[in-house]
Every structure is written in structure tokens, then in C-alpha cells.
Amino acid sequence: MAIKKPRIIVVGGGLGGLWATMRIAEAGNKVDLFSLFPVKRSHSACAQGGINACMDTKGQHDSIWQHTVDTIKGGAYLGHQPPIKSMCEDAPGLMRTYDRMGVTWSRTPEGVMDLRLFGGVKNKRTCFAGATTGQQLLYACDEQVRAHEARGLVEKFEWWEFLSIVKDASGRCRGIVAMDLRSMETRVFRADAVVLATGGLGLVFGKSTNSTNSTGAAASRVYQQGAKFVNGEFIQFHPTGMPGDDKNRLMSEAARGEGGRFWVPRKKGDPRPPETIPEEDRWHFLEEWYPAYGNTVPRDVAARAIYKVVYEQGMGLENDLVYLDLSHKDPDFLRRRLGGILEIYEKFAGGDPTKIPMKIYPAVHYSMGGLWVDWELDTATGAMKQPSPRNHQCSIPGLFACGECDGAYHGANRLGANSLLSASYSGRVCGESVAAYIKGLADSCEDVPEGPFSDEKKRQDDLNRQLLANRDGENPFLLHKQMGDLMREKVGIVRTNKGLDEALEGLKEIKERARNISLDDSGSWSNQPLAHARGVQDMIVLAEVIAKSARMRDECRGSHWKPEFVLDIPEGKFPGDPEFEEYRAKWKRNNEEWLKTTVAEHQPDGPRISYEPVDTSVLPADQPRDYR
Amino acid sequence: MSDVIRLKVKRQERPGSSPYWEEYEVPYRPQHNVISLLMALRENPVNAKGERVAPVTYEANCVEEVCGACTMIVNGEVRQACSALVDTLEQPIVLEPMSKFPLVRDLLVDRQSMLDALRKVRAWVDIDGSYDIHEQSPRISPQDWEKHYDFSRCMSCGCCMEVCPQFNSKSSFIGPAPIGQAWRFSDHPTGRYFKAERMRALMGDGGITDCGNAQNCVRACPKDIKLTDAIAKVGRDTTIQMLKDLFGR
Numbered sequence: 001m002a003i004k005k006p007r008i009i010v011v012g013g014g015l016g017g018l019w020a021t022m023r024i025a026e027a028g029n030k031v032d033l034f035s036l037f038p039v040k041r042s043h044s045a046c047a048q049g050g051i052n053a054c055m056d057t058k059g060q061h062d063s064i065w066q067h068t069v070d071t072i073k074g075g076a077y078l079g080h081q082p083p084i085k086s087m088c089e090d091a092p093g094l095m096r097t098y099d100r101m102g103v104t105w106s107r108t109p110e111g112v113m114d115l116r117l118f119g120g121v122k123n124k125r126t127c128f129a130g131a132t133t134g135q136q137l138l139y140a141c142d143e144q145v146r147a148h149e150a151r152g153l154v155e156k157f158e159w160w161e162f163l164s165i166v167k168d169a170s171g172r173c174r175g176i177v178a179m180d181l182r183s184m185e186t187r188v189f190r191a192d193a194v195v196l197a198t199g200g201l202g203l204v205f206g207k208s209t210n211s212t213n214s215t216g217a218a219a220s221r222v223y224q225q226g227a228k229f230v231n232g233e234f235i236q237f238h239p240t241g242m243p244g245d246d247k248n249r250l251m252s253e254a255a256r257g258e259g260g261r262f263w264v265p266r267k268k269g270d271p272r273p274p275e276t277i278p279e280e281d282r283w284h285f286l287e288e289w290y291p292a293y294g295n296t297v298p299r300d301v302a303a304r305a306i307y308k309v310v311y312e313q314g315m316g317l318e319n320d321l322v323y324l325d326l327s328h329k330d331p332d333f334l335r336r337r338l339g340g341i342l343e344i345y346e347k348f349a350g351g352d353p354t355k356i357p358m359k360i361y362p363a364v365h366y367s368m369g370g371l372w373v374d375w376e377l378d379t380a381t382g383a384m385k386q387p388s389p390r391n392h393q394c395s396i397p398g399l400f401a402c403g404e405c406d407g408a409y410h411g412a413n414r415l416g417a418n419s420l421l422s423a424s425y426s427g428r429v430c431g432e433s434v435a436a437y438i439k440g441l442a443d444s445c446e447d448v449p450e451g452p453f454s455d456e457k458k459r460q461d462d463l464n465r466q467l468l469a470n471r472d473g474e475n476p477f478l479l480h481k482q483m484g485d486l487m488r489e490k491v492g493i494v495r496t497n498k499g500l501d502e503a504l505e506g507l508k509e510i511k512e513r514a515r516n517i518s519l520d521d522s523g524s525w526s527n528q529p530l531a532h533a534r535g536v537q538d539m540i541v542l543a544e545v546i547a548k549s550a551r552m553r554d555e556c557r558g559s560h561w562k563p564e565f566v567l568d569i570p571e572g573k574f575p576g577d578p579e580f581e582e583y584r585a586k587w588k589r590n591n592e593e594w595l596k597t598t599v600a601e602h603q604p605d606g607p608r609i610s611y612e613p614v615d616t617s618v619l620p621a622d623q624p625r626d627y628r
Numbered sequence: 629m630s631d632v633i634r635l636k637v638k639r640q641e642r643p644g645s646s647p648y649w650e651e652y653e654v655p656y657r658p659q660h661n662v663i664s665l666l667m668a669l670r671e672n673p674v675n676a677k678g679e680r681v682a683p684v685t686y687e688a689n690c691v692e693e694v695c696g697a698c699t700m701i702v703n704g705e706v707r708q709a710c711s712a713l714v715d716t717l718e719q720p721i722v723l724e725p726m727s728k729f730p731l732v733r734d735l736l737v738d739r740q741s742m743l744d745a746l747r748k749v750r751a752w753v754d755i756d757g758s759y760d761i762h763e764q765s766p767r768i769s770p771q772d773w774e775k776h777y778d779f780s781r782c783m784s785c786g787c788c789m790e791v792c793p794q795f796n797s798k799s800s801f802i803g804p805a806p807i808g809q810a811w812r813f814s815d816h817p818t819g820r821y822f823k824a825e826r827m828r829a830l831m832g833d834g835g836i837t838d839c840g841n842a843q844n845c846v847r848a849c850p851k852d853i854k855l856t857d858a859i860a861k862v863g864r865d866t867t868i869q870m871l872k873d874l875f876g877r
Contacts, residue, residue, distance in 0.1 A: 022758045037687065038743060040784055041695040093760030100765045102753035102816050104773060104780040111767030129777065135694055136780055143752035150747050158740075182732060211689040245657060246664030249692045340781075344692050347711045348661075428758070477670040477683075520673045521682035525642045526733040528685055529670070 003444040007032065008434060009176055009191040011162045011218060013039025015134075015420065016403020016427035017197030018141035023431025024195075025145075025153040029438065032189065033145070034157045034178055036213050040142045043199050043211040044423060047134025048341050049254035050116060050126035051420035053091035057108075058115055062123040064088050071418060072619050074120045074298050075368070075411020076558040077595055078231065081618035083375050083391075083408055086384040087425045094424055095127050101140040104129050106337070116337070117257040118416040120298035120627075126417040131252055131340035134420055161531055162218050165194055165225055165399060166456045173398035174445045175453060177460050182526050186460045188453045190445040193398055193434045196222060197427060200404040201367050204539045204546065205491075206484015208364035209241055209250040219371055219405045220538035223545070228395040229600045230407040230612075231369030232542070233550035233560045236414055237493045239302035240324055241363025242349050248363030249348055251324060252341045253416035255358075256295045258334070261325045262286050262306070263357075264315045274323055274357045285309050293627040300413040300559045301627055303362040307493050323357035331355075362493060368414055368559065369549070370407035372599065373400070382617060384429075389437035392430035398437075402430035412558025467533050473518035476533035483510050483536070483543060491547050495562050500551040507547060511540045545600045545607045552609050555594045569626060587624045595621055631656050633665060634676075634720035637684050639734045651676040651720065662709035662721065663688045663698055684723075685734040693850065696783030699790075700725055700735045706790040708850055709735075726790050728797075742784050745806035749829050753819040766817040779812035779858065781851050788845035788855055800834030804845035804855045807836060811858035814865070827862070827869035836866050 006029055010021050013035040021031045033039065056062040067088040072081055095113065099105060105113040106128050115124040129136035148154040159181045166175040166188065175190040201216025202208030223229045240255065241248035256262075263282040270277060286305055287294045297305070310316035317323065326334055331354040334342060342353050349358070373392045378385035385391075392400050392408075402423075409422040490503035514537050519529040555565045567587055570579040596611040632653040640647040653676050654660075654668055663686075670683040688698040691710040698709040701724040703717055714721065729737040753765075768776070788804040789795045795803040810830055814823035830836045836859065845855045 019758070026757050026759075037689060037697060038739070038784075040743070041689050041697045043690065043695075045695050045783075046690050046692065090760075093762070096760055096762070096764045097755075097758055100753065100755050100761070100763075100818070101758075102765070102813065102819055104777040106777075107768055107770045107773045109770060111769050111773075113764075129780075132694065132781060135783070139780065143746075144755070144758060146743075146747050147750075147752045147754070211695065212691060213689055245659055246661065246667055247691050340694070344694075347693065348713075475671060477667070478672075481671065520680060523641070523682060526685050526736060529683060 002439050003192065003441050005030070006192040006438045006441070007190060007445060008193050008195070008438070009034065009189060010195040010197060011176070012197035012199060012403065014042035014044040014197060014199055014403060015138055015141060015423035016430070017195065018138070018145050019424055019427025020195045020197060020402055020431035020434065021145050021154060022141065022148065023428055024434050025148040027435035029435060031154050032157060032191070033154055034160045034162055036159070036161055036181065038158050039145070039156070040139065042138060043214050044138040044420070045135040046209070046211060046250065047420050048131045048250065048252035049118065049257065050128035050133045050417045051095070051137065051424070052118065052125050052415070052417040053095045053127055053421065054088065054125055055092055055095065055113065055115060055127065057112060058124045060123040062125055066123065067091065067125060069619060070121045071409075071415055072411070073623070073625050074415040075413055076625060077591070077616060077621040078234070078411030078557060078597070078614060079409055080375065080615040082377050082382060082615060083384045085382065085618050086386065087409060087422060089383065090425060091421055094421070094428070098137060098140055101144060103136050103140045106130060116254060117296060119253050119256060119296045119302070120415045122293075126257065128254065131254060131338045137420055137424065162198070162221070163460045164221050164456055165396070166453050167225070167396065168448045168452060171396065173396050174448045177456050179460070179531070181531060184464070184524050184527050184530065186457055186464070188457050190448070190453070192438050192441055192445050193400065195400045195402065195430055195434060196371065196405055197401070197403040198405045201539070201542055202364050204484070204543050205235070205364040205487045206481055207244070207246070207248055207488065209238055209248050215535045215539055216367070216405070216542045217535040217538040220542045222371065222394065222396065222399060223600070224538070224541060224602050226396055226602065227399060228372035229369065229545055230372045231412070231549070231598050232545040232600055233553055233598060234368035234412050234558060235364060235491070235546065236299055236366040236368060236559050237303040237362040238365035239299055239306055239362050240360040241365070242345065243321065243359070243361050244348065248361070249344055250363070250365070251345060251358060251360055252338070253299070254338060255324060255326060255341065258337055259326065259329050261295055262302070263323050263325060264309055264317060268315055275327065275355065283315070290627045297627045298413060298415060303493055304561060306362055317359060321359040321361050324360045325357035326353050327355055327357060329354070364488065366414055366419060367404060368407070368410040368412060369598070370405050371401040373406045373408055375408070386429065387432040387436045389433055389440060391433040392426060393433065393437070400430050400434055402426035412560060463534065464530065467517060467519060467530055468522055470516065470518035473516040474513050476517045476519070476529060476536045479510065479514060479517065480532070480536045480539070483507070483540060486510070487543055487546070491550055493561065495550055495560070496564065497551060497562070500547055503547040504544065504551065507540060507544050514540055541602070548607045548609060549598045549600060553594065553598060555590055557594065569624065569628070584624060588621070591621050633660065633714055635665060635669070636720040636722045637734065638724040639684065640731055642733055643731055650681065658715070660714040662702055662712040662714065662723065663691055665714060685732075685736050687736050694783065696785030699785040699787060701727070706787045706848060708785065726786055728790050728795060729786065739784065739786050742786055742789065742803070742805060745802050746784070746809055748802065749806050749810040750822055750826050751806065751809040751813055753813060753816055754822055768817065772815070776812055776815065778853055779808050782808060782853055783851070785850065787848040787850055791844040791848040793842050793844065794838050794840045799838065801838040802830070802834050804859065807862050808853060808855050808858040811862050823865070824869055827866045828873070830862060831866050831870060836863050839863075
């Protein structure tokens, strides 16, 4: 009694959205794909270094189990483990599929996919396509979806902005309201299931490594309509960003994986050009502090080490920078393996990284948290059951989420090259889940009365009308900048409760001012300030979730760091030593209190925070993270 | 060093309305690029006459020259605006929208025709489905990889189309970028199974024979993709395909 001709909407055309679209279309269903811009320009293109999968082709006895363990521990045990286990198990199959799609994977001399080393692991496990892996994977999916478009299974709505979902009387998601970014008209689209694949939220911090469209606004909109948002406090700071006024461009982690070394001069303010400073006058702080992993410790560890060198010890260059040095490597090797990213550095920062050390600085990069999504346990295997209509379904029935906008897989810190994996994998799982969900639907979205649709459209039209009518108010671009500055300063790499209280106060004031935004453009054609103003209002709501979740979590875990609650591994002590075992006991006691998922729910006066237990059935939290 | 950056933008409110030039002076900041300059202007949208105006409409996303969105004409040269560093540009910096695509507003144009062309030349590898068949595609030599990777970095930015004398609203020529993609997929070990279809799509009106061999495309490509190599190979292969079709194989 499945419904005839189901209608399915996917919002977002990065890797997650395109994978979901493929799997839904391959099940024979028609997909309407919405995107702010042609999907080929999505932020997935910016991922550089690679994608993790245990291919075990380097004679290192790599295993899927080790990938699972690295991901769980890298995330400080905060991710639900059965879905992580499934992701790592399915990763090699995903790589083979990408290979069949024609992805230009970098090759070994005998023509098979090559692998490189990334952070937080000891084995080569990262598949890559030069230094533009995300671009290559995105294009492969874009091509496959174009093929489905040619077959009549996909219709694209590019230059459309998602504004809200529409729920029926029972609270089930039955469609969306979207805005044509050219005519600025809003329109209702009915759907039997809606997938959000709207990416990250770096723009909440003003400057980040993210693309200018990664605002998190879409996730914020469904959050304000009742969807739960988890682990908002876990924001990844990428250790190797390039300083910049407009954005922090990324220097890929592949630069570390391929042998890049961090250092600062041993002598503070050493005036010599870096290339003339001899080895003995260079302080390789990561190699000294973490001899086992050296320069390839996980991102949170590297970012905090740089913070320590720069802010606590005052040893930074030009106040807050450190060197990332590749100049000891063969230039031809570097061009071949890292060409794309070296070009970005040369173009934007200036200087040839094959000759001179690069200057870098940690930058806001990735949100581990995101929309709450469900998953079903396969009791026979201890992994995630597939397919199941529960997988990747949000707390609002009929609404699904995948890619960076969901909060699954990465716990408190994401490992490098696991994001292209989770984006692809979650999109695939989500698409299969939607196909299973609509099979069980008793009635079609066409049967829902008009009321909820026209009500929601009117609400959106009123919001637009008010913004267009306001005069002499706040400039949305300036207000956004001020919010970003506040978030980077008070909700950054190292946090204090005092600073977080100030952030919440500041956000309250910014939220008040955002009610009074006015636009310098009152036009009805391609009005970018209008779209941005709406985004700013929604970004503020997410900023509150992030700051409040951080304020409530009194511990250090992964990317969330509050020095007043730090539990340090005793120096020079290892498992078996009484001091280490005492530390382990304290660490376990702390887990009893804090190894739990932060859940934010929208209330008119701000987010309400509660907690849910984490499924640790695959790898119990017995071994603290230790990268020494 | 002057304390302002002078900027001149060709503006147009909507398709069909008349274009006009507007000048601005933006406070100097080191390391500005053209996109960060337009971003700064939005925060205080005032023209050189001191009038408050609607901010300039433009398209940008990655701001690191990998998405292709912010392509426009900067001081007469088509390129990505994000990697056009202000300190290297002559002033006033003159910005114009690309001229070969329908204008939406100000610097924003609609490059849909490029994406439609990818569909026309079947720019994908045909697969049974996006699931694991427990097999990879055949091996690819590092030498072939290098040739394919060159073309797989094409971001459909449109620079090659903008400078191509044969690609314009009066001709049906498909343009250099889609021809490059048709070659790349036809050289792939399984993509070549549908090479004949791709070559046929590039025969006749608007196809490969409309290329005037000006070689502007290869010079304008921001990623140095060897477009003319692909055009030459496709020229040869379409001829072979035509003869095969003519003689019934």
C-alpha cells in the first residue's frame, strides 16, 4: 500500500546531498534537488587532502577495526559507536564505487589507488586525488546526478534558498517553503520526505575555512521548528589555516601527512629569515611533546599546541603564527602530491612553500555537532542496521539530515579525511533510509490539506516584507561580522565560563539588534542583502546553541577545552605506572559525569539543554587518548 | 601607498535594463582581493559621490579559486575575482560581468548553458549503480592519471568560453570546456564504452568543426588545462567516428 509517485526533496548539493539523491533516484523515485547555487560549486570542493578507508595496500597491516578505533578515540568517545563501525566497514566499498565513477585517484607506479598518511593515525589510510580530493569526489557525484537528470529522475532547483519545512497536523514533515533567489518569490513544495544536506556552519564564526554560503542557516531553521541539535559546542579548529581578512584559507593536513614539520625559532623574535635559521635553533614543539605521533597528532591536539606556543609562551611569529615547513622535501614530489594547495598558498599568502616555510594559524573549520539523527542497531552484528527508515531521520518525522549538518560520526573531534567519508557515507545511508521510509508511508503529501502550507508561506512572506520595510536600522553584513568576532574571541580554542557568559550576553544584544536590520536594497530582483539578513538572524540562534552548550559542559573533551577542568596525563608516565592508573581512574570518573550527548531544543528564550547517553558498545571507554 | 582603493563596476539592475558604471573608494587594507573588497563595500555601500546605494550583486563561494563561482572580468581579463589580489592590480580596478552568458544582475551571470553542455556530451562514466560491486575500475597508469587529472579539475568557471571567439549568442558552438570533458571520459577505461555517443554529440552544428583554432581557451584557463590537446584529439576521433558510421562500422 505504498503511495504512488512519491515526491522527495533534497536540500543541498554537496557530497551528502548528491549521494542521497543518487540512492533515492536509483530506487526509482523522483528527486527535487534544491541548492543556493549550481551544485557543482558546493563547499565539498574545498576538501583537499583525502578520504579515509582501510585499503591496506601499504604493507602496514591496517585494519577496519583500527580505523574504527582511531575514529572513536579521535572523537574522545563521544560518537555513537555502531554507526561509526558501519561507516568504517563500508568505506573501502565506497572507494571502489568512486573509482568506477571515474574519480582521478592518485596512482602508485603499478596503477592502483595510492594512500597517504593523515593525522591521528599510524597507518597510511587516506585515498586522495592530488590535493583536490573533495573537488574530484564532488564532480564525480555531480556527473552521476546529471546522468539521473538526463533520465528524468532528478529535477534541480538551483538558485533557490530553503526557508522552512511544513508540518502536517500530526507534526510530520510534508514539504518545504523555498525562495527563488532571482525573483525573490517564495513558493511551497510538497514532499513525502525532505533531506537536509546543507553543510557546515563556519560563518557563525565570521571568518573560517568554510565557503561563504556555509552559514548553518538551514539547520537553524529546522531547529527553530522543533528539530533537536546535538553537540553544538564541538567546533573543530584546523591547526593549519592561513591568516586572512576575508577568510582563513586552508593548508591541508596532507602537508603534515607528507612530512611537513611545525616549528618556531627557539629564540623569541629571531630576526633571521626562516630558511637561514639552522636546525638547532628551530623548536619542533610537536615532535618534542608527542614523539610517537609527532607532527601528525589529531587536529584538536595540534591546534592547542599552537595556542600554547603562541599565547601561553609568547613564542609565535608576528604574535600569533607558527611555521609549517615543507622546504626539506623534494619540490617535484611536493608539486605532484600537494600541487593544488601549494598554489593556494602561493596565490593568497605569497612565497613558494617548496623553498620557504609557510606561516599558519588555527582556524574554525568543521562542526562535529549538528542535527540530531536517529539510527537503528543491528543486534546480530553490533553495527547499524541497513537499510532502516530510522537511519538519519531527524527528531521531526519525515525530515532527514546527512553530511556536515548532521551531528553523527565524529564525537568531540573529527579525524582528518573522515569528513569526505562521513559526507559520502551518510548521504548514501540517508538516501537508502528515505527510500525505505516512503515505502511505509500510508498517505501522500498531496492528501494533506492546504492550511499548513499557506500558513507557512505567509509566515515567510511576512518575514521578508518586514525586512524590506525597515529603515535606518542595522547593516546585516556588519552585524554578522560583529557576531563572528565575538564568537571567535569568546567561544574559541580555549574557553572559560566567564568568557562564555560574556558571549551569551553579547549574543543577546546582537539578537536584539538583528530585529532592527534594514537593507540597502529594497529591490525585488536578486536581492542578496535580503537573503543574507535572514541568514544572519538564523545564525545568531545557532551561535546561542553553540555558546550555551559550551557553557554547560564543564570538562575538556576533544575540541572543547576549558583549562579550569583539565585532566592532564602525568608527564613521563605510561599505562601500568601507578600515576597513570590514578589518572585513568579520574578520567573514568569524569566520563561517568560527562560522556553524554548534548541535546539542544529551541525555546523562545534560548536553547534548552539536556543530555542523552552515548552508545559505547563497540569500544568501551577504558583507554584515554594518548598521542605521546 | 594611497589610503583608498579605487573601484569601478559595471552595474545592471536586471536582465534587459540599461547598464551603468559606478565608482567607489574603499579604505585600503593589505591583502585585499576583489571579493574581500566587494565584501567590505557591502558593509558600507556608498559610492564615490557619497551616495548610499544597493550593494553590488556578485557570486562567490569558496574564495580560494576552487569552486569557480566568482569568475568575472577584472581590468579587462576574465578570471576568478577571489585570487585577484588588489596590491597587484592597476587602479581604478574595473569589474565587469562575463559577456557570453545571460546577465542576472550586476556581476552575476547564469552559466547554465555550460552545465547543459556537459549533459549533451555525456560527461560521466556510466555505472550500474552507486553501490559496491566488490570490484574497482581497471588500473590507470600514472601517466594516464596525470592527463586525466588535468581535465578533472575543470570547475566550469567559463573563462575559456568567455575568450573563445566562436562561442557567443549568435553561434551554437558548444565551447572548449565541454569538449575537454568529452575527451576525458572517452579516454577512461570504462568511460570509453560510450565514446561513440560522445563523439557523435560533437559532430555537426555547434560541434568540434566550429572551433576556429584561436587557442585563446588554453591561455585563459586558470588551471592551465590543456584544452587544445583535447580539441585536437576529439577532432581526429570525431572524423574516425564519422567514417565508421558512414561505412556501417
